[in-house]
Amino acid sequence: MGPGCLMANGSPQKVIINERAAARLRGGHVWVYASDVLNEAGAQPGALVQVVGPKSKVLGAAIYSSASQLRLRLLRHELISSEEELLRLVQRRLAEAFDYRKKIVQDSDAYRLLFSEADRLPGLIVDRYNDVYTVQVLTQAWDRPERRQAIITAIRELTDAEHIVERADQRIRELEQLPAMESGLAHGEKHSTIFTMNGVKFHYDALSGQKTGAFLDQRENYRVAARYAHGEALDVCTYQGGFALHLARICERVTALDISREMLVVAEQNEKLNAAANRQEIEWIEANAFDLLKDYAAAGRQYDVIVLDPPAFAKSKKHLDSAMRGYKELNLRAIKMLKPGGVLVSCTCSSAVSEEDFLAMLTEAAQDAHRSVRLVEKHTQAKDHPILLGVPETYYLKCFVLAAA
Numbered sequence: 001m002g003p004g005c006l007m008a009n010g011s012p013q014k015v016i017i018n019e020r021a022a023a024r025l026r027g028g029h030v031w032v033y034a035s036d037v038l039n040e041a042g043a044q045p046g047a048l049v050q051v052v053g054p055k056s057k058v059l060g061a062a063i064y065s066s067a068s069q070l071r072l073r074l075l076r077h078e079l080i081s082s083e084e085e086l087l088r089l090v091q092r093r094l095a096e097a098f099d100y101r102k103k104i105v106q107d108s109d110a111y112r113l114l115f116s117e118a119d120r121l122p123g124l125i126v127d128r129y130n131d132v133y134t135v136q137v138l139t140q141a142w143d144r145p146e147r148r149q150a151i152i153t154a155i156r157e158l159t160d161a162e163h164i165v166e167r168a169d170q171r172i173r174e175l176e177q178l179p180a181m182e183s184g185l186a187h188g189e190k191h192s193t194i195f196t197m198n199g200v201k202f203h204y205d206a207l208s209g210q211k212t213g214a215f216l217d218q219r220e221n222y223r224v225a226a227r228y229a230h231g232e233a234l235d236v237c238t239y240q241g242g243f244a245l246h247l248a249r250i251c252e253r254v255t256a257l258d259i260s261r262e263m264l265v266v267a268e269q270n271e272k273l274n275a276a277a278n279r280q281e282i283e284w285i286e287a288n289a290f291d292l293l294k295d296y297a298a299a300g301r302q303y304d305v306i307v308l309d310p311p312a313f314a315k316s317k318k319h320l321d322s323a324m325r326g327y328k329e330l331n332l333r334a335i336k337m338l339k340p341g342g343v344l345v346s347c348t349c350s351s352a353v354s355e356e357d358f359l360a361m362l363t364e365a366a367q368d369a370h371r372s373v374r375l376v377e378k379h380t381q382a383k384d385h386p387i388l389l390g391v392p393e394t395y396y397l398k399c400f401v402l403a404a405a
Contacts, residue, residue, distance in 0.1 A: 011081060013043045014050045015064060015072060022053035025060070025074055028390020030117055032062070032072035040064075040071075045177070046140035048086050050079060061086075063123065063141035067177040073122035073139065087147070091154045093121050098158050104383040107223075110195035110204070111384040112216050113159070118386040118394045126155060127216065129204040130195040133161040135186065136169060140176050152186050163188035165206035183207050194273065198223050200245050201273040203266060214242035214270075217381040218309070221347070221399045222246040224379060228343045228401060231304030234296075236289050236330065241267035241282070243307045243345070248278040251305065257285040257292055290326075293333040306334045307345045314350040323350060324361055331365040335373060338404040343376070351396035358398050372405040 021036035032051070043049050045066040051059040051074065061080035062072040080086050097119040105111045114126035116138065123139030133155060137143050142151065148166075155161055164187040173180060183206065185191060192205040200222070202214045214222075225243055229250040235243045240263050244256035248271070258264050264284045271282055285292065289310065308330050314323035327348060334344055348358050355378075366373035380387060381397035388394045 011079075012048045012050050012061070013041045013064075014052045015040055015043055015062070016052045017059070017072070019054050022057070022059060025051070025053075025077075028388075030074040030120075030122055030391060031070050032074070034069050034071040037071050040066075046142075046144055048080060048083070048141070063139065065140045065176060068139065068175060070139075073117070073141075075120070075122075083146075087150045090121060090147070090150060093119060094126075094151070094154045095158055097121075097126075100386075101384055107199065108195075108197040108219055110197055110202075110214075110216060111219070111382070113155075113384075115385050115394070117391050118388040120388075124151065128159070128161075129206070130193045131161075131163060132190060132193045132204065132206055133159065133164045134206050135164060135166045137166070138169070138172050138176075140178060143176075143178050148186075156187060161187070163190040165191050167206060198226070198246065199277070200249075202240070202242075202245075202270050203273070214240060217349075217385045217397050218242055218347075218399075219384075220382045221345070221379050221397075224377065224399070224401060225305070225307055225345045226250060228345070228376075229305055231339070232302075233305040233307070234303045234337075235307045235309075236293065236334070237308070237310045238267060238284075239263050239309070241270045241284075243309060244282050245270060245274055245278075247305065247307070248274070248280065248282050251279065253280055253283075255283045255285060257287045257289065259286065259288055261286050290329060293330060293337070297333045297336050301337055302339045303337055303342060304339055305343050305345070306338060307347075308334055309345075309347045309349075312350040313348075314352040317352050320352055320357075323353060324357065327353070327358070328361050328365050331362055332368055335365055335369040335371050335402075335404055338371070340405060342404050344373075344402040344404065345399065346402065347397065347399045349397050351393045353398070355398050358400070362400060362402065366402075366404075374403045374405075375400060376403050377401040 016039040018036050021032045043064045047064045049064045051062045053059045060077040062074045097114045110129045125136040127134045166186045167183045168181045191207045197219050226246040229247045232253045233247045233251040235256040238244050238256035238258045248254045313326045314320050379399040
């Protein structure tokens, strides 16, 4: 630990928080907001600190951010006395996360190996895409060179990874007041590959400007959608073809749309990887989802299967009302366009949108469409993106399978 991180007796700095934050930590959450910190005691950016509540009660060990509204992220309720003990904890938690994935991931060589708070290493994400591994640092603590190197070393030892890329999110780095950096190789020489999930192949390039491939958190929901696939299908907000490619193996006709031409180019490349297994070529359309669904609904277009997987409309609670209006418009038009017996797979990836709110919206959309709609199944993000009880923000992806009479 650097200067300013230790007290005179050699233990980490004490950061004092109020009762509201202490109650949140006791309830299982791991975040302390800046507004709930009473005394930061000169803690340095990224420091390991002691968390102290009212009446001088020690609540545990946390990592500190001088810039984020999430001032503290709790690591455990017991103290961590030294940098060496912290690095041992990191290695142990990485090992536990990797062992968990060995048990729950099936039919894929791409999945999330470490999911931040849900794997008890908040602010750190590790993904695997076949033979290329990626690391993302989301907070000041893991940006320290010695800690970053310890993380890379642990990944190599635990997975035999030969190629590791550190992906830099410029917006996060600005928010955390970290120096600008480009994504780059942390180990090895390879940054692009082809991975497989559920028997479907995808391109991946860790150094491209945007995330490429398919959404790992939808892996199990892709399989669910394929289970209900039949006839003619429409995939709305296809990104790089995740749902469309799964449907194309079964459906007689698949149309997929996205607003990004760049993403559709990769989707078409992914289609070529899977051409031998697909029943028909997919029709890719560059369009705004709201505009196209409005036109299609007005034209009386009908489908056996419709998938709605839009980006997060609600980044936070303050955007919730406008987000729900957007979700309702898309789902209302989709329900109107379903053939009798048709299936709608409707998703939201906004943690700010609760399961109850989303179901209420779907109910209103069905009523306004004058359709009788059954809830057939409901799902969350894939198991390699675990939901940590007490931290509701880790439950963000909701996927509902609905059938219209």
